[in-house]
Amino acid sequence: MARHCSLTGKTVMFGQNRSHAENKTKRRFNPNLQYKNMYSDALGTSVRLRMSMNAVRTVEKNGGLDAYLLGADEELLDKHAVALKRRVAAARAKAAA
Numbered sequence: 001m002a003r004h005c006s007l008t009g010k011t012v013m014f015g016q017n018r019s020h021a022e023n024k025t026k027r028r029f030n031p032n033l034q035y036k037n038m039y040s041d042a043l044g045t046s047v048r049l050r051m052s053m054n055a056v057r058t059v060e061k062n063g064g065l066d067a068y069l070l071g072a073d074e075e076l077l078d079k080h081a082v083a084l085k086r087r088v089a090a091a092r093a094k095a096a097a
Contacts, residue, residue, distance in 0.1 A: 003030055005052040009076040038065040042091040
C-alpha cells in the first residue's frame with residue numbers, strides 16, 4: 001500500500017542520519033498516516049480515509065471535510081478523494097435546488 005495521504009498528497013521523504021563523525025546513513029521520513037472516519041455534512045454519513053494527522057488539523061481549520069474537499073485542488077487528491085469531492089458537490093447542488 002502506498003504511503004501517501006489521501007487529501008494532502010503528503011508522501012515519504014528521504015534524508016540522511018549524520019553522526020558526530022559525519023558518517024551518512026540513508027533513512028526515510030514516513031508521514032503519520034492513520035485511518036480516520038470523517039463526517040460529511042452534505043452526504044450525511046461518515047467516510048473512512050487514510051490521511052496524515054497534519055491533514056486532520058487542516059480539515060478542521062477549513063471548516064470540515066466538505067469545505068476542505070470543495071476548495072482543494074484535484075491534483076493533490078487521490079482517486080478516492082476526487083470521487084468523494086464530486087459526490088459532495090453533487091449532493092450540495094441537489095440540496096440547493
